[in-house]
Amino acid sequence: MPPTLLLSAGEASGDMYAARLATEIKKRAKVEIFGMGGEQMRAAGVDVVTDYREVSVLGITEIISHLPSLVRAMRKLVSAARQRKPVLAILTDFPGFHLRLARKLKPLGVKNVYYVCPQFWAWRPWRVRVVRRRFAKALCIFPFEEEFYGKAGVPTKFIGHPLVGMVNATLSRTQFAEKHGLDPAGAIVVLLPGSRMGEIARHLPTMLAACAELRKTNLRETTQQPAFVIAVAPGIDLSHINRLVTASGICAVVVQNETYDALAAADVALVCSGTATIEAALLDVPIAVVYRVTALTAILAKPLVRTKFFSMVNLIAGRQVVTELIQEKFTAEAAAQELRRLLDSEDARASLRTGLADVREKLGPPGAVERAADAIVQLLR
Secondary structure, eight states: OEEEEEEOOOOOOOOHHHHHHHHHHHHHHEEEEEEEOOOHHHHTOOOOEEEETTTTTOHHHHHTTTTTHHHHHHHHHHHHHHHHHSSSEEEEHHHHHHHHHHHHHHHGTOOEESSSSOOTTBBBBBGGHHHHHOOSEEEEEEEEHHHHHHTTOOOOOOOOTTTTTTOOOOOSSHHHHHHTTTTTTTOOOEEOOOSSHHHHHHHHHHHOOOOOOOTTTTTTTTTSEEEEEEEEEEEEEEEHHHHHHHHHOEEEEEEESSSHHHHHHEEEEEESHHHHHHHHHHHHHHEEEEEEEOOOHHHGGGGGGGOSSSSSHHHHHHSSSSSEEEEOOOOOOHHHHHHHHHHHHHHHHHHHHHHHHHHHHTTTOOOHHHHHHHHHHHHHH
């Protein structure tokens, strides 16, 4: 019987990373893999016993409302682990859920591996002790994480960022514009409101209001009004997006599964903080970063934060490369002002791109997923 692995991801980006990892592991070893994930993990041959969309929430108050779904998913995974007896559990980011899952798996004799470590260096750094107690290996995607986790006594390996080498557009700007009825000579503004429905509900209406503000004045570099594109993550209900767009009165093109092509065609983008900011950096797109949680979550989380930056781009750079509009600073007027600043000034865009180049250099070379698969197969042996 081939060994069994448990592979778990709790959000869209994790599903992508885990699916690629499953594919690479299967190239190196004969294994059976089950766990929590989505369509990409299913396509990679993982037996998904619970869908990540049942647990994909972020924020303290938001998690409380989803507790029944989180408990159900946990029970399914632990029950499956008892039956299938995996030798390794490979847990992808999503610490609120996966740290608890690791605690339940360890008494079953399962060796836990963290793939894409939590950003505890930025918030709640004391939780690194939990990783030390419950995980046999931590695979880090940022170079400074190796030192942070290593100092805490966690067996650590730096693999680089999984997105390096895989973020590529399939269409040119002209091809993308022609496909969606846009003028490639005009300004194109892309909106990325997030991969969760809660994020979209908190971000997209303000993003659309910012577009309305932006259209009130002509841009210096063109007499044309900018065109707007909303890039939506896989699995999101487009009817909900379309209702928000219709209510806003803004004419916007909505695309799904075309995020890289949309970003590559963009003059500027307004991006929800998260993996999408790294994707934009890899595609060299000038961006402004936004994020908003519920007021109660913001109050409860504030004492836990240990860094002055919020977005991954600025955290990796160690300085402000992109403008962050977080919580009460995220208004339609402020977002429109930043988009207008970038669109109006070639120098502003060039300066931002210099910072993005620094970020790309720090993300490491291509091959992160392959290095992660090598490390996991070595543990198997």
